Amino acid sequence: MGTVVEQPRARLRPYLWLIFSVAGFAGISYGVGDQILQRLASLEDAPTAPVLAALVLFAVCSFISFHATRGTPLPSFVVAIALGVAGHTLFAPIVANPVALASLVTASAAIILFSGGVEMPLKDFWRLFVKIALLALPGVLITGFAFSWVVGRIGGGFGVALAAPVVILLGAILASTDPAAIIPVLQDVRFKRRTAKDIVVAESALNDVAGSLLTSAFLKLSLVGLTVTTAYRALATPGTYRFLGEQVGFGVLFGIGGFLLLWLLTHVKRGHAARYGADQVYFLAAPIIAFVGAAVFGGSGFLAAFVAGLLFDVEEHMKEIEHFFYQVIDGVAKPVIFLLVGALVDVRALIAYAPLGIAAALVFMFILRPAMVFLMIGVFGFVRGGRGLSWRELLFISFVRETGAIPAVLLVTAVSRMTTPVHGLVEIGMWVILLTLIIAPPLTPWVARKLGVAS
Helix, strand or coil: CHHHHHHHHHHHHHHHHHHHHHHHHHHHHHHHHHHHHHHHHCCCCCCCHHHHHHHHHHHHHHHHHHHHCCCCCCCHHHHHHHHHHHCCCCCHHHHCCHHHHHHHHHHHHHHHHHHHHHCCCHHHHHHCHHHHHHHHCHHHHHHHHHHHHHHHHHHHHCCCCCCHHHHHHHHHHCCCCCHHHHHHHHCCCCECCCHHHHHHHHHHHHHHHHHHHHHHHHHCCCCCCCCHHHHHHCCCCHHHHHHHHHHHHHHHHHHHHHHHHHHHHHHHHHCCCCCCHHHHHHHHHHHHHHHHHHHHCCCCHHHHHHHHHHHCCCCHHHHHHHHHHHHHHHHHHHHHHHHHHHHCCCHHHHHHCHHHHHHHHHHHHHHHHHHHHHHHHHHHHHCCCCCCCCHHHHHHHHHCCCCCHHHHHHHHHHHHHCCCCCCCHHHHHHHHHHHHHHHHHHHHHHHHHHCCCEC
16 A cells, blocks of 8 residues: 555656755745845956856756656756746846857757757658658748737737737747757657658758748848738748848858868768867867858858758767767757746746747647648648558647747847847747647657557
């Protein structure tokens, strides 16, 4: 009898530790956070102490987020966001510094998108290109437009007046799924046919780029006073086409350049077995160089980093460097982004927007996502053979709606670049990210098995 009682307690213990950890951190941050920062700022011999303390907090919170979620279906990203919200005051030295904020976010985004390209074998990308392109290109446009329209209507229903830029940008920013959240969930799922898995992984890598391009295009426009319809019509202008052409052209060009830098490293390492710490630094720097190079010439740094990863094939003698690279992504890049997004939000504002954010997220996941998937690739349900998709596979693809790192990056980017008030942008975006990461990952393997696409 004691064992039966102990098992539920053991299952609850990780969640209790999570609650106490976040609540304790919030108590310190909101209770005495200002006094701590004032004390650090008063140290004449260490003027950088507040920023250094915030960087140390990143490391501590990253460690906590991973170890606190062990034994639970919750992704570590969710806890990182919660810790970011809890540490709102203590993270202020970074959040209030535009240069530090942009630098951390940009570097993290570049290597995450690069990893999305590396994880997608080029031959599989081309094999599924038509389906992937339909979901990631017109699919992102349709999702962005539909979600903006839904948010505007739900906001009116709740009596919340949202500014036009907020409504328009929310659709563009949140239109993409995220490989960083999807890939770990699918690693232990044995699919009867790889097609459905390959589609959602490849789509998530490409539509991150599409979502960033759509967001960049809107940030170039004056969105004040526009409706959702007029904003999307404004994309169909010669100026926007030229802007997107430059973004894609220079993005691809510098992506190839990033790949060549990595090919050079592979060639050098193939010739000798000596290992140096500089090898790992070079590997990390390559996607960031591609990102910055494309941005300097008006191209998409996000696309450049992704293309560099897509073209690059990690050979056996590079596995140790690759292992270090993924440790940096998991331990630094992803936690930093989610902690910063959480730190941008004041908990009172998050609570105030909760009804609207939760309602919008549920509509997004269970109505808009399935509708878009069947609209874009539903026709393949009528195609027989290896080129087609079963209706069960289509239902599985329509359920996958994890929103993660790159939408979080775009939220931070939009806040830093908008000159008009964006009340509700981060708060509603946060609810969508949180709910898609809380609901979808634990249920995705179960849905795959229930539909019979996995064993």
